[in-house]
Each structure stands twice: as C-alpha cells, then as structure tokens.
Amino acid sequence: MTAFKHDEFSYRYPHNVYGHVPGSHSGSSLGTGDRFAGFADLFDYPDPRRIDIRASVRNNMANGGISANDRWLVRRFQQRSTVTLWLLADMSKSMSVSNVNHQRLANLAHMIAHSAIGLGDKFALAGFDSHWRQDISIMPTRQRNMSTIAADLIEQAAPASAPGSEGLIEAANMISSPHAMVFLASDFCCDISIIEKTLRKLSHYTVIPIVWQHDDVDHLPSHAGWTEMRDAETGQHHAVWMRPTMKKRWQSAMDEHFEKLSTCFMRHRIRPLLVDGEVTGEQLTHYFMGMKKS
Amino acid sequence: MSLMDLHWSQPYLLLLLPFALLPWFNHSQEKTIAWSAFVPKDPWSTTVGLSLKILSSIVLISLILGLAGPYEPEKKVERLGEGAEIVLLLDRSRSMDDAFAVKTQAALVSVGKKDSKRRVAKSYLTEFVKKRPDDRFGFVLFSSQAIKLLSLTYSKEAILATINANAIGKGLKDTNMPDALIKAAEMFEDQPYRGSRIVLLVSDGGQILTEEEEKKIASLYKRMKISINWIYMSSMVGVTLDASDSDSYLWEDLPERKLHDFFNSTGIPYQAFEARSLKTFAEAIDEINQQQYQTLIVEQTLPRVSKHQPFYIIAFLAMLALTFAQVYSAWGVRKAHE
Numbered sequence: 001m002t003a004f005k006h007d008e009f010s011y012r013y014p015h016n017v018y019g020h021v022p023g024s025h026s027g028s029s030l031g032t033g034d035r036f037a038g039f040a041d042l043f044d045y046p047d048p049r050r051i052d053i054r055a056s057v058r059n060n061m062a063n064g065g066i067s068a069n070d071r072w073l074v075r076r077f078q079q080r081s082t083v084t085l086w087l088l089a090d091m092s093k094s095m096s097v098s099n100v101n102h103q104r105l106a107n108l109a110h111m112i113a114h115s116a117i118g119l120g121d122k123f124a125l126a127g128f129d130s131h132w133r134q135d136i137s138i139m140p141t142r143q144r145n146m147s148t149i150a151a152d153l154i155e156q157a158a159p160a161s162a163p164g165s166e167g168l169i170e171a172a173n174m175i176s177s178p179h180a181m182v183f184l185a186s187d188f189c190c191d192i193s194i195i196e197k198t199l200r201k202l203s204h205y206t207v208i209p210i211v212w213q214h215d216d217v218d219h220l221p222s223h224a225g226w227t228e229m230r231d232a233e234t235g236q237h238h239a240v241w242m243r244p245t246m247k248k249r250w251q252s253a254m255d256e257h258f259e260k261l262s263t264c265f266m267r268h269r270i271r272p273l274l275v276d277g278e279v280t281g282e283q284l285t286h287y288f289m290g291m292k293k294s
Numbered sequence: 295m296s297l298m299d300l301h302w303s304q305p306y307l308l309l310l311l312p313f314a315l316l317p318w319f320n321h322s323q324e325k326t327i328a329w330s331a332f333v334p335k336d337p338w339s340t341t342v343g344l345s346l347k348i349l350s351s352i353v354l355i356s357l358i359l360g361l362a363g364p365y366e367p368e369k370k371v372e373r374l375g376e377g378a379e380i381v382l383l384l385d386r387s388r389s390m391d392d393a394f395a396v397k398t399q400a401a402l403v404s405v406g407k408k409d410s411k412r413r414v415a416k417s418y419l420t421e422f423v424k425k426r427p428d429d430r431f432g433f434v435l436f437s438s439q440a441i442k443l444l445s446l447t448y449s450k451e452a453i454l455a456t457i458n459a460n461a462i463g464k465g466l467k468d469t470n471m472p473d474a475l476i477k478a479a480e481m482f483e484d485q486p487y488r489g490s491r492i493v494l495l496v497s498d499g500g501q502i503l504t505e506e507e508e509k510k511i512a513s514l515y516k517r518m519k520i521s522i523n524w525i526y527m528s529s530m531v532g533v534t535l536d537a538s539d540s541d542s543y544l545w546e547d548l549p550e551r552k553l554h555d556f557f558n559s560t561g562i563p564y565q566a567f568e569a570r571s572l573k574t575f576a577e578a579i580d581e582i583n584q585q586q587y588q589t590l591i592v593e594q595t596l597p598r599v600s601k602h603q604p605f606y607i608i609a610f611l612a613m614l615a616l617t618f619a620q621v622y623s624a625w626g627v628r629k630a631h632e
Contacts, residue, residue, distance in 0.1 A: 225625065228324045
C-alpha cells in the first residue's frame with residue numbers, strides 16, 4: 001500500500017441539482033438553503049419559522065388594507081444538494097506508458113474520492129480497457145476510506161487482457177446517477193468514434209476529460225534511421241526507416257488525431273484538461289474556476 | 295571455384311551458422327510507443343528493413359565462414375612445358391672469391407669484391423633462371439663437401455633465393471669435385487624421366503679424379519641420361535681447357551684440363567663454356583639457354599591457399615553499411631530525446 005498525498009480540489013456542479021439529500025451544490029429542490037426561491041402561503045407551506053412579516057404586510061396593504069382574508073407569506077429556499085463524481089479510468093496498456101504503471105491514475109482517483117466525499121458527494125469508479133473492468137469498479141458511495149481503496153484497486157489491478165479502449169462505452173453505461181460529474185481519464189489514443197459515442201451517451205452529465213498526454217518520445221521514438229517499435233497495447237512490431245518525410249507524415253497523423261479529438265470535445269461543449277505527468281488539485285481547481293456557472 | 299570445393303580447417307565452427315538467423319528474431323532495440331496507428335505505412339521501410347536484416351545475416355555468415363578457415367587444398371597439376379631439369383652445381387671454394395677475368399696475377403687479390411667470380415656467377419645465373427619459366431632447378435654447392443641445398447623444384451622463388459644466398463660470405467677451403475658430381479647426379483635419383491637433364495657446373499677449377507671415381511661418375515651419368523655443361527670461370531685471361539700451342543707450360547697439367555679430358559672421354563653429353571670475360575659468360579649462359587629446350591612434362595604443386603579473405607572483405611563491407619545505418623539511427627534517437 002502506498003501513501004497518497006491528501007491533495008484535493010474544490011469544485012461546484014455547474015447546474016442545479018434536484019435531490020432530497022442536502023449537499024453543497026445549488027439545487028432545484030426546495031428546503032433549507034441560502035438561495036431565496038420566492039414566497040408561499042403559510043397554509044401551503046406550513047413553516048412558521050420562515051414567516052416574512054414585512055413581506056406579508058406589504059402584500060396585504062397592496063391588496064387593499066388589512067382584512068379577514070389576509071395571507072401570511074413564508075419565505076422559501078432552494079436546498080443545496082449532492083452530486084456523484086464518477087471516474088472512468090482507462091486501464092489499457094497504453095496508459096501505463098506515460099502513467100508509471102497506473103500510479104498517477106491511482107493518485108487521481110484518490111484525489112477525486114477524497115475531495116468528493118469530503119464535500120459530502122458520492123464517489124464512484126468504473127475502470128475499462130477493451131471491456132468494462134468489473135474488478136476496478138466502485139458503485140456510488142460516501143464511505144470515508146473509499147479514496148484509499150479506490151487508489152489501491154487501480155494500482156494493484158491486473159493488466160489488461162486485450163488491447164483496445166472499447167470498454168469505455170460499457171463503462172459509460174454504468175453511470176446511473178441522475179446528477180454526476182464524470183471524469184474521463186484516458187490518453188485518448190483510440191478511435192475517435194468511441195469517444196464520440198461515449199460523449200453522446202454522457203451528454204446530460206458534466207464530463208471532464210482528462211487527456212493524459214504522452215511524452216513526444218513515446219509517440220515518435222526516433223527522428224532518423226532504423227526504428228523498431230512495439231505497440232504498447234497490441235504488442236505488434238513495427239519498423240520504419242525514419243527520415244524527414246516520414247517524420248512529417250507521422251507528426252501530421254498525430255496532429256490530425258488530436259485535432260479531431262478537440263473538435264469532438266468542442267462539439268459537445270466540453271473543455272478538456274490536458275495533463276502531462278501528475279494531475280494536481282491545483283490544476284483541477286483552476287479548471288473548475290474557469291467553468292461556466294449556470 | 296565454388297563454395298562447395300572449399301575445405302575447412304575448423305569445420306566445427308560451421309555449426310555456428312544458425313546464428314545467422316539471430317537478426318530476424320532480435321527485438322532488443324525496440325521502443326514501446328503509445329499508439330501504432332500514427333505510424334505511417336511505408337513500403338520503402340520494408341525494403342530497408344529487409345536489406346538491413348539480410349546484411350546482418352551476411353555479416354554473421356561470412357564471419358563464421360571466415361573463421362572456419364576455408365582453403366583450397368594443395369594439389370598437383372601436370373602440364374607440358376619446354377625446358378630442362380637443371381642442377382646448378384656451384385663451386386664455393388675460396389678461389390671463387392677472386393676477381394673474374396683479370397689480366398695479371400696481381401689483380402687477383404681483390405677478395406670478395408663486387409667483381410668476384412661468385413658475384414658474377416650469381417648475377418648471371420639469376421638472369422638465366424628468370425629466363426626459363428618451365429625449368430626445374432636443383433642446387434648443389436661444393437667445396438670440401440658437396441651439399442644438396444635445394445632438391446629439384448619448380449619454385450622460381452626458392453632457386454633465386456638460394457642463388458642469392460650463395461653469393462653471401464666467403465668461400466671455404468677445399469674443392470671436392472667427385473663428391474659434388476655424384477651428389478648432383480643423385481638429385482635425379484628416383485625421379486621419373488621427364489625430359490632433358492643437365493648438371494650445370496660453375497667452377498673455376500678442376501680436380502684430378504681417381505680411376506674409381508671416374509668410373510662411378512661415368513656410369514652414373516650415363517644411367518641417368520644426364521648431360522654436363524661446364525662454365526669454366528678462369529681467374530686469368532688465357533687459360534683454356536683445350537690444349538693449344540700458345541699455352542704456357544705452367545698450364546699443361548692443370549686439373550681443369552684433366553677434368554675436361556675426362557668429360558670428353560666418357561661419352562656423356564658434355565659441353566664446356568670458357569667464360570673469359572663478363573661478355574663470354576653471358577654468351578655461354580645464353581647458349582645453354584637456347585640449347586636446352588625440350589618438351590617435358592612439368593608437374594606443378596599448387597600450394598594450399600587460404601580463402602578466408604573474400605569472406606572477411608564481404609563481412610567488412612556489410613558491417614560498414616550497418617554501422618552507418620546504426621550511427622544514423624542513434625543520432626535520430628538522440629534527436630528525438632532532445
């Protein structure tokens with residue numbers, strides 16, 4: 001078991017949450033809260049603690065003086081509510097190239113779980129590679145020690161059995177919470193159509209794609225000469241004679257892919273968080289600060 | 295010469311040949327990349343990769359073949375040539391150190407100089423040998439003992455070196471002519487008769503032989519069909535082998551003359567050349583050269599030839615190409631990491 005840094009980030013759900021469990025995100029249900037949501041008649045909403053005398057008198061005067069059918073107005077508030085933070089973790093082998101054997105992913109899981117549960121939200125985890133990884137999944141929970149459990153789960157996960165990231169769609173299907181923020185941590189080195197499909201499926205959630213960028217060397221190991229390489233996922237051997245024209249073609253293929261990826265995100269009004277190396281709480285806090293509040 | 299005809303001095307090393315397949319299974323230089331979908335398809339790379347692998351296999355194969363020591367075995371080749379089998383019988387007595395063909399007795403003292411008879415004989419014999427490509431030469435020198443220096447050989451290098459070596463140093467004391475003649479004839483013993491056989495005697499003096507020796511020599515030379523050519527190098531001008539009227543009475547009983555008479559009387563083919571000057575010596579040599587051409591079967595022994603060099607050259611060239619590719623690649627990787 002590794003000791004994890006108790007890094008955390010602050011976030012707010014950008015939309016109003018409807019839910020009866022009090023939490024920290026602005027909600028659309030009425031209850032105890034700090035956001036004023038209009039008046040109601042005392043008989044409709046029998047909460048005498050919130051009778052607003054000034055408002056009641058002003059209302060009665062406006063209606064033509066004090067009379068027998070005077071109404072007492074009660075102030076109502078929107079109740080703050082909770083959401084669920086889902087982490088869809090890419091466990092495929094290509095991730096371990098830049099991810100130091102999923103250590104960084106485990107750190108991220110720890111941080112999300114710690115921040116979510118600390119704020120009273122639920123945390124859930126779904127791992128995927130070519131399939132949904134049931135062994136690396138946690139259903140929504142508020143259990144306090146879940147951050148460590150999640151991190152250990154990711155760290156000690158068995159390696160992917162088959163290449164590919166198609167399990168992303170299955171994993172997205174697991175998300176059942178009505179309000180959720182979905183962290184999608186992957187290197188996005190897969191078919192754009194899978195991502196497109198997933199994003200469409202997750203369109204009513206807030207998706208935060210964490211794009212783990214590989215080092216340039218992991219994409220383009222050599223600039224000249226004979227280069228033999230092995231695909232991190234499939235293990236296929238490739239070999240090319242590198243020269244400037246090849247480098248150009250290679251680079252343009254890479255650029256094209258990531259161009260497509262960002263247009264895909266743009267279409268869904270999602271801003272990706274580009275990361276190389278460790279994800280810090282600070283980065284995520286900045287990300288959420290920049291997020292448009294509804 | 296095909297590969298199959300080669301012999302190997304260390305054939306067990308050929309067991310290493312399967313190692314030539316190693317480059318086809320080696321993935322040690324591989325780098326893990328995140329996604330191979332970015333790698334462009336490139337037929338040119340396939341060609342280069344194939345040729346690099348073939349090159350490295352070639353390097354291994356030729357190194358192993360080179361190490362296994364390929365050689366062409368020694369073999370004998372018979373061919374028809376023109377010439378003779380000649381045994382050079384050289385006098386190595388002290389008198390051969392004297393000057394050649396001087397006019398006066400006083401000039402005889404220039405010992406071991408450039409014009410000594412031995413040196414003169416050497417330079418002319420060298421030329422003689424060089425002129426005759428197909429001859430088989432033997433070499434016997436004599437003074438108090440006759441020594442078979444070089445048995446009959448086709449090797450020009452060997453005979454030239456022997457002639458050369460013979461001109462070094464100083465002569466010995468005595469002259470043992472009968473022993474020398476017998477030893478020279480013995481060189482032909484047990485040899486198949488291939489063509490004309492000559493003993494080329496180069497000497498500046500003779501010896502009186504006993505009757506017994508004369509008999510033995512005569513029978514031996516007859517039996518073996520050897521002819522004798524004598525290049526007589528007199529120290530002083532005027533001494534001849536044949537008696538003449540103008541002879542000084544001092545020369546009448548010279549052993550040279552006795553020997554000459556003996557040779558003439560035996561009936562074996564004999565010719566004497568009296569070298570009185572450098573010019574006559576050269577003429578004598580030329581005459582022998584012209585006379586002694588008979589068709590004879592020349593047996594040539596081709597020595598064992600090592601054939602590893604072409605393999606090493608191939609390996610070197612292939613390795614050179616591979617090294618360039620490797621250096622270029624290393625530079626590329628370095629650049630990628632910058």
